[in-house]
Amino acid sequence: MTSPTVRVILAINFNHDGAAVILREGRIAGFVCTERRSRLKKHPGLREDDLDELLDQAGVALSDVDHAMLCNLHNMDSPDIPALHGSDLKDTWFEFWVNQRNDTVRIRGNDIACTVNPDHHTLHAAAPYYTSPFESAAVLAIDPLGCRAFLGRGERLYPLKRGYDDWFNANVGYTSVAESLFGSSIVGAGKVMGLAPYGRTDDFDAVDWKAVSNFAELIALASANPVTLRVGEKELNATLAYCIQLGLERQLSAVLDDLAQVCARNNVERNLCMSGGTALNAVANQACFLASDFLQLHLHPACGDDGTAIGAALWHWHHVLGNPRLPHATPDLMYSVRQYGRRTVGAAIAARAGDLIVREAGDYLDATAQLIEEGATVGWYEGASEVGPRALGHRSILADPRSPTMRDRLNAKVKHREGFRPFAPSVLNEHAAAWFGLADSPFMLRASPVLSDAVPAITHVDGTSRIQTVGASDSPNFHALIQRFHQRTGVPMVLNTSLNTKGLPIDETPAEAIDTLLNTELDYLVFPGLIVTKPARK
Structure with missing residues (x-):
């Protein structure tokens, strides 16, 4: 039985991996992961400007919200947050008030019907099942x-x-x-x-x-x-x-x-x-x-508690309200809503113009493939950021998987992390089975044996790799880039790790990506049509 009144659902995870989603007519219209905007890893809950961003993405006002799901509210606290940040960060949350019956929440003067603390594991389960x-x-x-x-x-x-x-x-x-x-x-x-x-x-x-x-x-x-x-x-x-x-x-x-x-x-x-x-x-x-x-x-790519916000909205829409299931295309699960266009990229570059060398590249895909083939480490930035903790080709650092020294170089000089930690490949889905015995693994959540000794940079000590398969419809430009690298080298994959450094969330904005370029030994940063690097050190 469907509900004639609930059309817009707001769901918020107040635990670590704070996140929020707006579901409109059963579809995700906005998604925010708090740490990506606050730059505090595992940031719980939602802040005022995160709520503004979410509403802006979805194109709705709070008065349009028919039901709110308040998930993991005050009952899922992790001691790791104070250990990481010196505070539980609850003082950063947006202001809200829940009535005594726990069935209404007031946000900015709007009284919204709500559900408080639906079962935690049900919300985890809902995200992969309903998608x-x-x-x-x-x-x-x-x-x-x-x-x-x-x-x-x-x-x-x-x-x-x-x-x-x-x-x-x-x-x-x-x-x-x-x-x-x-x-x-x-x-x-x-x-x-x-x-x-x-x-x-x-x-x-x-x-x-x-x-x-x-x-x-x-x-x-x-x-x-x-x-x-x-x-x-x-x-x-x-x-x-x-x-x-x-x-x-x-x-x-x-x-x-x-x-x-x-x-x-x-x-x-x-x-x-x-x-x-x-x-x-x-x-x-x-x-x-x-x-x-x-x-x-x-x-689902957001297996952690950020995914409970998505699960909550879908569970209420389908299980509680009885609305029919909808098909979900892979890209809709992988990437959030907010995209940063050429104007925002240009402003970020202009703000650091004295520190950067910028060149336009009409065929930037082939130019990037050449840089990777020649041994460069390349930041790759396009479109909306990834949902979940893994870089899936929109906020990535890319490198040549054939290099026997690339893993150590990336860990020491770019990522600033422990040397034993492995790197993953992004492989053309049409070639994945031949190289890994596995296809259709778009979220980097399945590990398989590496069937060739030609790619040591992505081969862990046990001979396996945590792969991301890339289909042509998943991320067309990323797929095309890997195709160019394949044409040049005969290897249908690139090494892919997240565009960030130790202790920081994945970069969200163009300005943050530029900071990563400038503060590490990353060689290049590529935006659509633009290749950015630093002046040579004297």
């Missing part, structure tokens, strides 16, 4: 708060009581390992995944992971005969990272085995959707999916 092409699917939401499963049928999302939290503890263990090794759970988990293969050992292949019940037992297991890796002044226990990664994969496989049986008993198609912060673990995603009985996998 998937599946009529029915099993949906799994895993993060440090739990492992919860759902069945999706049509417009409805049904929670399952499976008791996974009784024994699934690798989600919590992963955060503990991240804190132990890198001082933070919410910014360290990705580092743990990258470090894990350095600590590989056959000693743990037969471990019963249900018997590892707490962090102390995990530490004892990994410390008996550890493989260590020196990073700066610190000696990292890589075996600890390997243990928790292996434990995650074993436990996730057990969950997927159970879920596949649930699907069979309930006549649900063998489709799988995954979300929650744990679904950012591309290695576990692909390994466990391949080992399962599921046939198709769909993920």
